[in-house]
Amino acid sequence: MIENRPILNMISHAVLILGVVIVALPIWITFVAATHDPVRMTQAPIPMLPGGYFWENFTQTLFGGGLSGTESAPVWRMLLNSMMMALMISFGKIAISLLSAFAIVYFKFPFRMGFFWLIFITLMLPVEVRILPTFQVIADLGMLNSYWGLSIPLIASATATFMFRQVFLTIPDEMLESARIDGAGPLRFFWDILIPLSRTNIAALFVILFIYGWNQYLWPLLITTETDMTTIVMSIKQMLEAAEQSPQWNIIMMTALLAMIPPVFVVVAMQRLFVQGLTETDK
Template sequence: MIENRPVTTFVSHAVIILGICIVALPIYITIVAASHDGVRVTQVPLPLLPGDQFFVNLRSAFVEGVGNAREQSVGTMLVNSLVMALMIAVGKIAISLLSAFAIVYFRFPFRMGFFWMIFITLMLPVEVRILPTFEVVANLGMLNNYWGLSVPLIASATATFMFRQVFLTVPDELLEAARIDGAGPMRFFKDILVPMSRTNIAALFVILFIYGWNQYLWPLLVTTDKSMYTIVMGIKQMLEAAEESPEWHLIMMSTLLAMVPPVVVVVTMQKLFVKGLTETEK
């Protein structure tokens, strides 16, 4: 606070609160729609306050399923999303830790070649190479399973860079001390490097979990079997069905369910989230 200007301070608060309201409006409307019965939601205008059907809708989304994806309950989709998100986050962190370790702590032929090869992945988002990647995955027989959903998205240049950065700040004396004590490379990695980068791993995990959970195009391509649908792409199927038989109360319930896990992760681990975001992007 530089000077005391009550009016400006009041205006600042007012603008932020207004901003928050606008940002939160879509969610509020979702909650309202998810808590009324199907008939009420299709009457115009939508009620302004949440209704009392929330748990009824929750139950029917889990038990009966919604729209085109009728045979699959929202529960199955949530589990699929969770498995995919965890596999992507854990897989990315594991292989990036290993390759960053190799690149920082070993001198070997083609070291820089490998480094650039990893760097290239940074430049090729899945959206721009969907067709050939899809062919590769199909040829490997990885359609409609968790491997096909997660493995092609696991390579990560950003994570490798971040760990490389972290390892470079680890003092050389630690390695010397470890060697004097007779520790081999893997022992040093497991007992010193990994524990030292704990917070970075956690921060990265938060970001990657959200990244994995929110995948859309890739699951859309590699899953044709309804039992493998993820929640984010499942919502798309529901929207398609909505054109004929609007079940907006259930669709909104499902979007709410699709949002809750990543939002909870971001809000509860806010510090790690901000750290992860600023470290991976810069």
Template sequence: MKPTRFIDLVPHIVLIVGVLVFAYPIYVTLIGSTWDSGTIGRGGLPLWPGGEGVDNYAQAWAGEAGARAKYTPVRTMMLNSLIMALAIALGKIAISILSAYAVAFFRFPLRMAFFWLIFITLMLPVEVRIIPTYKVVADLGLINTYAGLAIPLIASATATLLFRQFFLTIPDELLEAAKIDGAGPVRFFIDVVLPLSRTNIAALFVILFIYGWNQYLWPLLVTSSGDMETIVTGITKMIGTGESANDWNLIMATTVLAMLPPVAVVVFMQRWFVKGLVDSEK
């Protein structure tokens, strides 16, 4: 019995060690946001909270000048990131669910050819097509705009593939029953397909929101104004070229604030997220 009990404990031990490894940097960031920049700069950061937390967060939120530099207010950067993340998540879901619905339920020439063309784009990351995409956005005058931040990123082959695979599991009897009742394609989509897809939509929303929130390279290219900076690019710009040139207390406070929206989305939508990933009941 003893060897069996020890073997049963191994997964828990591994999980606990993994949590500690990943949580420690977050803990250090949280603690660092409560001390002054001098304490952090000297490399003597304690492992317990300091007394500067309220001032650091208020200063970062308002965008007041730090000891060494002045930064874009966190409230502005978080608003920009929130708008971009919501636009990307909702746009990807809307486009993907409609394209998957067309591929799964309609019969038209070259249907599978179009689907495979969409699927092939999975092999083309943003970095490969970023130069022509930037040229198009610049020609359309979308630099330093929310449209320029979100529109080039709203197409998603992954979400289209996932929705299509789900739609293929919908019984044909539902489609036949809808036809008998006189429901057209739009009515069938609204009354049958969307309600059945709500858990999948919720799961994808969580994933795509975090994807949009964490974008770095594209916002860095299409924004040159501080008023349009996102939180991820803003944190990067707050870090100077040398250790002594940084207000680490404000950087860490900004980092903690940047983690709150994604964490909140995961926490509030956790039940739907898990159900959308594992539930096979239709």
């Protein structure tokens, strides 16, 4: 602290509390909506304090058919699909980037830089700008409506490869020298020395990738046509459309709540790793 200004400190806290309130307001309204019965949620103005229907809405959303009058998978199934997709994307990305970063940093071989630039260009091609042709590739490979189709096109990523390259470059050369004197081959060195040394970086990256995978929207929307394969995030849109005919905001908002709990939990529970992962992958 530089100087003691009680009034300014109070103003600081007041502004921050106001900021927190503004940031949290949409979630509060969602939570409140998820605790009321459907009839109450059709009367304006909507309530601002929680009601007593939380568990009823919870069980109806999770195990019932979701919205009545629409055909969709039960919400637990969508949560499972989202979880599968998010985990496959994060583990797949981490695995292939570790391997390729290892090859690029620790081996000298023809076309090394060529491969590096090939990986680099993926940075410039987000799914959103190449949706149509990528969709055609997936359809030709017969990967529509599968977990592979949901995750693999999102797996290749230059950011993760860059990050691991950076991490490996900071590992002292003596590590490799002594490992080789002790008779360790490349794979032994990778598994017993590089992986343990980059454990926190892997964890930090996992947090970021899990959120990235869980929150995918356009891609699952395109390649899943069977209700069994829908993810929780994309189901919200279908529910909003259905809401125009028969508003059941309590169920919709409960679904939205369930859809944001896993990633929000990951961010809050692993805050330190999250901040580390965010600053490392984007720079």
